[in-house]
Amino acid sequence: MFVATLPAAASEIQAAVLRIDYPALLPLSRLDLPEEDRAFAGAELATEDNNTTGRFLGHTFETRTVAATPENALAEFQALVDAGYRLIVVLAGADDLNALADAAPDDALLLNARSGDTSLRSENCRANVVHVAPSDAMRADAVSQFLVWKRWTDWFLIGGSNEKDLRLAEAYRKAAEKFGAQIVEERTFQDTGGSRVSDSGHVLVQRQIPTFTQKSSGHDVVVAADASDVFAEYLPYHTWDAAPVAGAAGLRPVTWAPTHESWGATQMQRRFEKLAGRHMGEEDYQTWLALRILGEAVTRTGQGDAAALRDYILSEEFELAAFKGVPVTVRPWNGQVRQPILLSNGRMTVSVSPQEGFLHQASVLDTLGLDAPESQCKEFQ
Numbered sequence: 001m002f003v004a005t006l007p008a009a010a011s012e013i014q015a016a017v018l019r020i021d022y023p024a025l026l027p028l029s030r031l032d033l034p035e036e037d038r039a040f041a042g043a044e045l046a047t048e049d050n051n052t053t054g055r056f057l058g059h060t061f062e063t064r065t066v067a068a069t070p071e072n073a074l075a076e077f078q079a080l081v082d083a084g085y086r087l088i089v090v091l092a093g094a095d096d097l098n099a100l101a102d103a104a105p106d107d108a109l110l111l112n113a114r115s116g117d118t119s120l121r122s123e124n125c126r127a128n129v130v131h132v133a134p135s136d137a138m139r140a141d142a143v144s145q146f147l148v149w150k151r152w153t154d155w156f157l158i159g160g161s162n163e164k165d166l167r168l169a170e171a172y173r174k175a176a177e178k179f180g181a182q183i184v185e186e187r188t189f190q191d192t193g194g195s196r197v198s199d200s201g202h203v204l205v206q207r208q209i210p211t212f213t214q215k216s217s218g219h220d221v222v223v224a225a226d227a228s229d230v231f232a233e234y235l236p237y238h239t240w241d242a243a244p245v246a247g248a249a250g251l252r253p254v255t256w257a258p259t260h261e262s263w264g265a266t267q268m269q270r271r272f273e274k275l276a277g278r279h280m281g282e283e284d285y286q287t288w289l290a291l292r293i294l295g296e297a298v299t300r301t302g303q304g305d306a307a308a309l310r311d312y313i314l315s316e317e318f319e320l321a322a323f324k325g326v327p328v329t330v331r332p333w334n335g336q337v338r339q340p341i342l343l344s345n346g347r348m349t350v351s352v353s354p355q356e357g358f359l360h361q362a363s364v365l366d367t368l369g370l371d372a373p374e375s376q377c378k379e380f381q
Contacts, residue, residue: 014084018076038284039286042284042286042291043065043291047062050294066080081108086107086109088100089112091287118137122334135336140168141369144176155181158188159186159189162227222246223247236250251345258280260323315332324340
């Protein structure tokens with residue numbers, strides 16, 4: 001969670017990042033083990049960047065980082081509020097994010113740097129939350145545009161059994177309908193719990209996944225909706241029929257990847273690696289972006305109170321360079337940051353969505369996720 005506050009006569013802008021850590025099984029790949037400083041390292045880099053510009057205008061940025069559990073998150077949040085923080089970047093699940101938004105004082109602004117739950121940008125939106133993390137719908141649309149551009153329009157959708165897997169699968173169904181693809185078959189991979197990695201894991205997978213995917217309808221691509229990291233990594237090279245995999249494995253929709261080099265991103269990568277001693281992850285980037293959005297708003301308005309910054313961030317005047325080829329902006333109807341989505345295979349950036357040929361009357365970035373007529377959010381009106 002990020003927080004910033006600036007009294008009218010002060011030049012010191014205090015900031016904080018609150019990250020909620022949830023119990024979880026080990027990831028399927030050792031490469032995905034969570035870093036202790038995830039998100040916090042991105043905050044440190046953003047603070048350096050904000051101070052680079054801020055010192056010319058008399059602004060000094062400082063950032064406080066707080067790690068919380070689901071049990072003490074509200075207390076940690078209240079402690080930040082009591083200490084005077086009013087601009088808050090939150091890394092939390094959807095329910096906890098909205099609980100914090102509902103508990104926030106009227107003069108606070110929260111920035112969501114983790115949850116992709118599309119309902120937060122629609123029927124469950126909050127007026128005091130700006131969404132820096134892309135929605136599930138944005139990620140699904142990014143993959144879908146590329147698959148349709150490739151004319152891989154017959155999909156075999158495999159979804160997980162957990163609630164967030166079901167939400168992601170629904171995002172892919174809507175994306176298929178939106179862009180003219182067809183889901184020729186769906187199957188659900190049941191999460192039975194317990195350890196997902198063992199010494200003989202590859203032997204079991206080599207037998208189980210082909211059987212699970214056998215006798216499927218003819219398809220061009222397998223689309224994996226596995227937000228819980230239970231099975232998708234096992235799909236490439238193990239499906240019964242030869243087909244590429246996209247979604248939660250294979251071709252992934254991400255906000256940032258260590259392989260991203262275009263539009264000055266190499267310079268960003270090197271600076272982060274020097275600072276943190278590791279590659280930059282998505283939560284690092286999303287936290288960096290959230291703090292930079294606030295820093296840019298402070299620079300442009302000369303203000304530090306949440307109401308003034310929110311008004312500017314949601315205005316047509318706001319834009320920010322974010323190493324994505326085009327400036328990022330914010331949708332005024334639900335507070336979602338518009339941004340391109342990288343499509344990565346883990347070794348290189350395969351493509352970037354929106355794809356060529358997908359048009360929009362206002363911004364091509366609005367072909368990703370909920371456009372104004374699709375969102376049920378009324379809080380921003």
